[in-house]
């Protein structure tokens with residue numbers, strides 16, 4: 328894609344500007360971005376170009392039809408809350424709302440894998456208040472993993488300790504399966 | 510707390526304290542991206558929804574305190590002049606993205622400027638915590654406590670398997686960006702840094718110059734931060750970053766002593782020349798000023814220059830950015846006028862030290 332300002336260099340920064348509630352796509356090169364004051368904060372200036380061109384290639388591979396026959400038009404995914412479509416998401420490189428994650432869920436793994444070195448699942452903090460039972464379930468998972476490695480390395484005494492901890496935690500109270508989703 | 514306090518000093522109160530390894534690590538920062546569960550992200554939300562969020566922060570957090578982060582100032586970005594916006598950006602208290610969203614965006618800043626919470630940036634909430642020197646682990650602990658405090662009143666967009674749901678897929682999961690600002694003059698002088706950057710990138714970390722454009726790092730100040738936010742815990746991300754930073758500190762210290770041993774006089778000449786330029790120049794561009802400030806700071810760290818405080822680098826790097834210069838002069842300036850004012854401010858600042 329060509330830079331919309333100079334029409335010379337390739338556009339490397341892509342973003343949406345909202346002016347008086349109207350969304351406007353901006354595609355510019357680094358030089359013009361700087362000149363026109365579009366240049367984002369160094370940290371946020373993550374050039375989406377690589378990411379998105381990667382996504383689009385990946386998508387066409389994943390969705391492509393190997394037989395070369397007529398392309399099957401799949402119904403476009405659209406978020407029921409913010410109305411963002413999947414192709415819009417790919418173009419803009421941003422989700423419109425939290426529900427987008429559910430809506431596009433099945434198509435997100437390849438994207439996350441590319442961006443996050445193969446990872447697709449969160450392993451970090453859980454909100455303190457909202458997290459509810461999740462905290463306990465995470466703790467259980469951790470204990471169970473620990474137990475497995477202890478048994479594999481034949482450290483049975485330590486394994487027994489962990490097993491007691493698991494029992495105690497499981498008996499504390501019933502642990503709901505669905506957690507407390509926001 | 511008023512805006513005027515933030516505007517008057519180039520150097521934030523927390524920067525006055527000396528942190529661990531502060532001969533090389535200028536500051537540590539942890540940023541968390543958070544969103545309200547039930548409101549579309551700023552890129553798509555209606556202005557009235559975003560204004561509701563902004564008002565929620567004003568109502569609930571203006572003049573509040575959390576631990577030793579006291580008396581939060583609430584500042585709506587639309588109320589700022591363009592020079593004021595620029596100064597807050599140069600102090601890293603707000604981002605240019607926040608300025609772009611001025612109609613609906615705002616910021617909460619603690620009195621010591623250690624915490625800033627940007628409201629309606631790319632995400633609804635961006636929490637930033639700064640620490641002097643190398644203090645990532647401490648920073649993580651504090652930012653978690655602060656995050657829990659906000660969460661008492663806010664339902665975050667969170668999903669068990671995807672974590673904190675952010676507007677950009679590059680932030681999902683922890684929503685965390687941890688970074689350190691490092692002064693690496695010896696690694697830059699010996700060009701070793703050019704070989705190290707690709708290796709660091711391979712570890713999932715990003716290295717960039719904090720001042721200047723592109724790959725150039727003005728003042729030899731580099732920012733190292735994590736790229737990956739999904740699949741690793743915050744503690745693991747911070748541990749990995751810490752171990753790379755520790756190695757860089759060792760390499761930089763080794764390079765400094767090697768240069769001193771092998772070409773001590775040349776190095777001294779370079780440092781004292783830079784000092785001379787800063788003390789005497791009448792016109793100075795930001796690039797030259799940054800290089801000279803870096804050399805003088807190295808001279809201070811090596812014990813060659815004794816009468817100047819270490820903070821001079823951080824302080825003058827910020828003070829001599831275009832926004833600050835214009836704030837100082839209370840008017841907009843041409844590039845040439847800025848170069849003259851920059852030289853004057855640096856001379857005056859150095860005279861204060863004598």
Ligand SMILES: [Zn+2]
Nearest residue numbers: 330333356359
């Ligand atoms: Zn251009």
Ligand SMILES: [Zn+2]
Nearest residue numbers: 406409424427
């Ligand atoms: Zn949506």
